[in-house]
Amino acid sequence: MTTTDGWPVLIIDDEQDIREVTALTLVDAGYRVETAADGAEGLARCEQFAPRIVITDIRMPGMDGIQVLETIKQRFPDTEVIVATAFGEMETAVRALQLDASDFITKPIHTEALMVALERARHRYATRQQLKDYTRHLEKGLSRTTRQLEETVAFQDRLIESSMDGILGCDGSGKVITFNRSMEQMLGFDRAEVLHRATLERFFSQVEFRRFQEDLAASGHGGPNRLMLYETCLLDHRRQPVPMQLSAVVLMEGDQPAGTVCFFRDLRRIHRLEQEMADQARLLHQDKMMSLGRLAASVAHEINNPLAGILNYIRLMLRTMKKGPLPPDKHAQFAGYLALVETETDRCSKIVSSLLTFSRRSPVSVGPVSITEILDRSIVLARHRLELGNVNLATRIANHLPDIRGDANQLQQCLLNLIFNAVDAMPDGGTLTLSAASEPNPNTVVIQVTDTGHGIHEKDMRHLFEPFYTTKQEGHGIGLGLSTTYGIIDRHGGSLTAASQPGRETIFEIRLPVQASISTSPGDAA
Numbered sequence: 001m002t003t004t005d006g007w008p009v010l011i012i013d014d015e016q017d018i019r020e021v022t023a024l025t026l027v028d029a030g031y032r033v034e035t036a037a038d039g040a041e042g043l044a045r046c047e048q049f050a051p052r053i054v055i056t057d058i059r060m061p062g063m064d065g066i067q068v069l070e071t072i073k074q075r076f077p078d079t080e081v082i083v084a085t086a087f088g089e090m091e092t093a094v095r096a097l098q099l100d101a102s103d104f105i106t107k108p109i110h111t112e113a114l115m116v117a118l119e120r121a122r123h124r125y126a127t128r129q130q131l132k133d134y135t136r137h138l139e140k141g142l143s144r145t146t147r148q149l150e151e152t153v154a155f156q157d158r159l160i161e162s163s164m165d166g167i168l169g170c171d172g173s174g175k176v177i178t179f180n181r182s183m184e185q186m187l188g189f190d191r192a193e194v195l196h197r198a199t200l201e202r203f204f205s206q207v208e209f210r211r212f213q214e215d216l217a218a219s220g221h222g223g224p225n226r227l228m229l230y231e232t233c234l235l236d237h238r239r240q241p242v243p244m245q246l247s248a249v250v251l252m253e254g255d256q257p258a259g260t261v262c263f264f265r266d267l268r269r270i271h272r273l274e275q276e277m278a279d280q281a282r283l284l285h286q287d288k289m290m291s292l293g294r295l296a297a298s299v300a301h302e303i304n305n306p307l308a309g310i311l312n313y314i315r316l317m318l319r320t321m322k323k324g325p326l327p328p329d330k331h332a333q334f335a336g337y338l339a340l341v342e343t344e345t346d347r348c349s350k351i352v353s354s355l356l357t358f359s360r361r362s363p364v365s366v367g368p369v370s371i372t373e374i375l376d377r378s379i380v381l382a383r384h385r386l387e388l389g390n391v392n393l394a395t396r397i398a399n400h401l402p403d404i405r406g407d408a409n410q411l412q413q414c415l416l417n418l419i420f421n422a423v424d425a426m427p428d429g430g431t432l433t434l435s436a437a438s439e440p441n442p443n444t445v446v447i448q449v450t451d452t453g454h455g456i457h458e459k460d461m462r463h464l465f466e467p468f469y470t471t472k473q474e475g476h477g478i479g480l481g482l483s484t485t486y487g488i489i490d491r492h493g494g495s496l497t498a499a500s501q502p503g504r505e506t507i508f509e510i511r512l513p514v515q516a517s518i519s520t521s522p523g524d525a526a
């Protein structure tokens with residue numbers, strides 16, 4: 001039990017003797033005591049002294065003890081009140097207990113009874129305080145838990161709301177109970193029209209919903225009651241199909257299904273990109289086929305000349321041999337003819353193999369590319385075209401150019417496109433200069449194709465790299481060369497720029513990073 005030390009006790013009694021004697025007794029027992037001569041004074045003392053226990057007489061002039069008890073219980077509910085009744089006032093005592101007095105003692109006050117009553121009042125007081133502390137503690141814990149719970153729920157709500165994927169949740173009966181913003185955006189619904197109203201079935205065609213249910217129950221897509229990366233089609237608010245990738249899981253409570261959660265990803269953008277990539281690849285291929293067409297004509301000429309030479313030498317040698325055994329003085333002459341045949345054959349074979357390399361419908365093949373090699377091959381392939389067009393070729397190709405990483409075939413296509421454009425720009429002949437050099441920081445190979453042709457006007461400059469932009473007469477160009485070249489160089493992490501002084505010269509410059517790697521998107525059809 002708590003000690004009596006310093007416990008504040010107020011005694012309210014209209015009889016001075018009783019007040020004093022009781023006070024003395026209590027002070028002796030270790031209490032801190034104050035007294036009041038009537039109810040009103042007693043209440044005023046309660047205000048200032050804040051007694052934990054009040055002992056009040058019942059019969060007093062003015063406010064009686066029952067009123068004092070009632071008022072104290074209202075205003076200072078923690079205070080314990082002991083009432084002192086005259087012997088035989090059982091009814092009053094019962095009334096006092098009903099009003100939550102902690103005890104009653106009869107007058108004349110018996111010290112022992114008073115001490116017992118005080119002891120009980122202290123016990124009640126202490127217990128009530130403990131209870132209060134405990135309740136406060138519980139309330140604090142409860143409010144903390146509630147706050148944590150609220151925070152968790154709010155966080156989860158935000159998570160669901162801000163997810164890029166559409167999230168749709170249904171209860172056990174199939175009713176939609178979660179429908180996040182992405183879902184609204186993808187399907188054009190307002191969630192108010194959907195939540196607790198629509199069922200999952202609403203978002204599928206009949207056939208698709210049946211397939212979805214069967215596959216969800218089966219184990220072929222990530223296990224029973226699960227679907228992973230499953231392609232399906234939803235219906236938007238106009239019942240238009242929207243291709244989706246879906247992951248779904250049936251939520252279980254024990255062994256009973258309690259709902260389904262579905263995550264959707266809109267495939268329209270991906271399909272569009274795939275289409276764009278296919279289109280790009282088609283354009284790339286188309287451009288290449290065009291280049292090939294032109295090349296074929298020029299290569300046929302290019303091969304025809306050496307072949308005619310070879311044929312001449314062989315015929316000459318055959319004629320000589322028909323006349324009889326080869327006289328020794330002819331040996332050296334024949335060796336000379338054969339050397340020429342060898343050189344010419346070699347030239348033909350180089351042209352043919354360059355054309356073959358270029359024309360091969362090869363997948364994107366990334367590897368080290370020697371710029372010197374592809375420049376040489378381009379020259380071999382374009383030579384006849386240059387000769388026909390009265391174009392002189394000048395080369396300024398640095399020694400020991402570093403290899404770059406990329407697709408040789410595609411880069412070759414770029415150079416041929418630029419060379420053909422240059423030749424087209426010099427209908428009356430001119431000079432084509434091919435130069436290549438490397439630059440440090442960042443490690444780059446710079447290739448320039450320069451011509452002395454008619455040049456490019458300012459108004460055409462900004463359209464140059466647009467697909468199908470051409471200034472050439474019908475049948476002479478479709479405007480794919482530069483856009484294709486731009487795409488290829490861009491995927492190699494490089495840049496393609498043009499500069500022109502109309503009437504004087506035009507320079508196309510390709511810059512390729514030495515360490516860069518090509519992004520293998522489209523072009524595998526090229």
Ligand SMILES: Nc1ncnc2c1ncn2[C@@H]1O[C@H](COP(=O)(O)OP(=O)(O)OP(=O)(O)O)[C@@H](O)[C@H]1O
Pocket residue numbers: 290417421422425451453454455456460464469470471472476477478479480481482483506
């Ligand atoms: N070296 C150049 N000098 C002047 N104009 C050029 C030069 N290179 C390109 N152009 C201009 O840029 C346009 C687009 O070139 P691009 O190579 O894309 O298409 P094209 O040559 O017209 O047709 P394609 O290459 O598909 O046969 C050309 O029509 C031409 O007007």
Ligand SMILES: [Mg+2]
Pocket residue numbers: 417420421477480481482
């Ligand atoms: Mg072109």
